[in-house]
Amino acid sequence: xxxxxxxxxxxxxxFLSTEGLPRAVLEEILxxxxxxxxxxxxxxxxxxxxxxxxxxxxxxxxxxxxRSTFELAAKRLSADVLTLDVGLxxxxxxxxxxxxxxxxxxxxxxxxxxxxxxxxxxxFFASHAREGVAVLNAGDGRHAHPTQAxxxxxxxxxxxxxxFGRLRVVIVGDVLHSRVARSQIHALNILHVGELRVVxxxxxxxxxxxxxxxxxxxxxxxALVDADVVIGLRLQKERMRGAxxxxxxxxxxxxxxxxxxxxxxxxxxxVMHPGPMNRGVEIASDLADGPRSVILEQVGNGIAVRxxxxxxxxxxxxxxx
Ligand code: NCD
Numbered sequence: 001x002x003x004x005x006x007x008x009x010x011x012x013x014x015f016l017s018t019e020g021l022p023r024a025v026l027e028e029i030l031x032x033x034x035x036x037x038x039x040x041x042x043x044x045x046x047x048x049x050x051x052x053x054x055x056x057x058x059x060x061x062x063x064x065x066x067r068s069t070f071e072l073a074a075k076r077l078s079a080d081v082l083t084l085d086v087g088l089x090x091x092x093x094x095x096x097x098x099x100x101x102x103x104x105x106x107x108x109x110x111x112x113x114x115x116x117x118x119x120x121x122x123x124f125f126a127s128h129a130r131e132g133v134a135v136l137n138a139g140d141g142r143h144a145h146p147t148q149a150x151x152x153x154x155x156x157x158x159x160x161x162x163x164f165g166r167l168r169v170v171i172v173g174d175v176l177h178s179r180v181a182r183s184q185i186h187a188l189n190i191l192h193v194g195e196l197r198v199v200x201x202x203x204x205x206x207x208x209x210x211x212x213x214x215x216x217x218x219x220x221x222x223a224l225v226d227a228d229v230v231i232g233l234r235l236q237k238e239r240m241r242g243a244x245x246x247x248x249x250x251x252x253x254x255x256x257x258x259x260x261x262x263x264x265x266x267x268x269x270x271v272m273h274p275g276p277m278n279r280g281v282e283i284a285s286d287l288a289d290g291p292r293s294v295i296l297e298q299v300g301n302g303i304a305v306r307x308x309x310x311x312x313x314x315x316x317x318x319x320x321x
Contacts, residue, residue, distance in 0.1 A: 004126055012312045014126040014135045017144040018187040026190055030154050032308035033301070039076070040304055049311055050079035056109040057083040058100070059138065060091065060116040065275055065299050066138050066148065070113050073306035082109065097121065098128055105130050110314060112136070119143035119179075134313040136306075142177050142239060148274050149183035151305040153191060155298050156229050159270050164191040170223050170265075171214075172199040172255055173233030173282055176206050177240065180274045181233055189213045199223040199255065203244045204235075220255050227265040232257050232273040232282045248281050257283040262292065270294045 005021065007013045012025055039047055055074040059067050067083075074081045084104075091100055097116075104112065111134045114122045119141030126135040139145040153164075160167055169188055175181045175198055188196055189212075198205070198214040209216060217223035224230065235251065245251050262269060271283075271293045279285045288295060 004123065011315070012309070014122075014129075014137075015146050015309050015313060016122050016126055016135065016137045018146045018149050018183045018190065019144070020186075021190060023190050023192075026150070026153070026187060029150050029305065029308050029312065030157060032312060033150075033154050033304040036076075036304040036307040036311075037301070040300070046076045046078050048078045050074070050077040050314055053077075053079045053110045053314060054108060055079045055081050055111040055113065055310070056104050056107075057081065057113045058086065058104075058115070059084075060086050060114075060121070061139065063115055063138070065302065066115065066145075069299065069302040070136075070138060070147075070306050073303050073310055074113075076303065077307055077310055079111075079310070082107075097124060101125055101128060105133060110134065111310065113138050115139045117141055136309060136313065139179055142179050142182070142236075144183045145179040145274075146183045146187075147302070147306050147309055148180050149187040150309070151298055151302040152180075152184055152231065152272060152274070153187050154305050155272065155294055155301050156270070158297075158301070159294065160228060164188065164193045166194055167228045168195045168197065168226055169193055169229045169231065170197045170199060170227045171231045171233065172220055172223070172257065174204045174235045174244075175200050175209065175233065176204045176244075177236035178233050181231075182212075184231065185212050185214060197223045197227070201245065201251075201255070220257075221261060221264055224261055224264040227269050230257060230262070230265060230269060230271050232271070232277075234274070234276060234278060235281060248278075252281055256281065257287055259284065259287045259290065262287065272298060274298070 005014050005016055112125055113136045114125050115138035121140045122135055122137035129135055137144055137146055171181055196214045197217055199217045199220050273295050
């Protein structure tokens with residue numbers, strides 16, 4: 001995977017997963033995003049970096065934040081954006097992924113942003129793409145969602161500074177089905193996070209979760225003690241087959257994030273969630289909307305981070321704005 005994602009000189013070629021990437025690559029994404037954050041505050045938000053390039057957005061699965069922020073990111077880099085309406089496209093008539101790719105390549109697209117329900121779909125695109133064409137994974141099954149993880153670590157860095165070694169991060173919820181959690185865990189470990197705690201009922205944890213370099217907790221209150229960052233995850237009911245939970249009420253009682261519970265964390269602990277949120281299931285509304293929540297900031301930061309990944313993958317050095 002690492003060799004598929006990087007050019008021989010170590011630059012980013014495709015962005016499919018945070019797993020196995022060098023720390024310098026993740027830091028370059030974060031530093032480039034910093035430069036783009038500055039342009040987002042201007043009245044004229046676009047920069048001409050990718051003028052004349054074509055970026056195709058292929059969302060085979062639903063999306064609100066990821067799709068809109070990828071699209072805005074491409075537009076703010078002045079790229080031409082093609083958004084395939086997958087529901088109305090020929091994949092719904094049985095066309096294979098490879099044929100869809102070849103046809104879009106014939107239109108001279110330079111980059112594909114792919115979200116798909118199957119783990120490995122973006123990797124499939126990348127391994128079959130023509131030389132010079134970049135593929136960004138916008139979420140594949142329960143495998144990876146690398147730009148989400150990068151916007152999450154970017155948000156953490158803006159609040160807590162660049163030394164991740166000082167931080168205790170807690171991830172709570174449906175880790176088993178979460179591509180976001182998997183990508184966050186890899187990214188945070190590559191950035192040498194101080195301590196990474198994962199909290200979930202045993203039925204919602206992957207089998208070899210400890211091997212990912214996390215400490216597992218069953219009790220949320222214990223895990224929250226002295227936390228700097230708490231990340232809630234959605235219960236991914238669409239990926240559950242069978243009974244994983246007694247009831248949503250019971251889940252909230254044991255694993256729901258509330259203002260009272262947050263008293264156990266550090267006073268300046270921030271609360272994050274990738275969205276979409278199930279209010280009253282994973283997180284109480286007053287906490288989600290309260291002063292410790294950076295959930296909407298995550299969304300805004302997603303534009304700068306996705307601009308950074310697009311700019312780096314299309315072969316430009318760190319953005320000179
Ligand atoms: C996540 C996803 O689609 O993986 N959302 C997102 O991209 N912001 C998480 C989820 O669906 O729960």
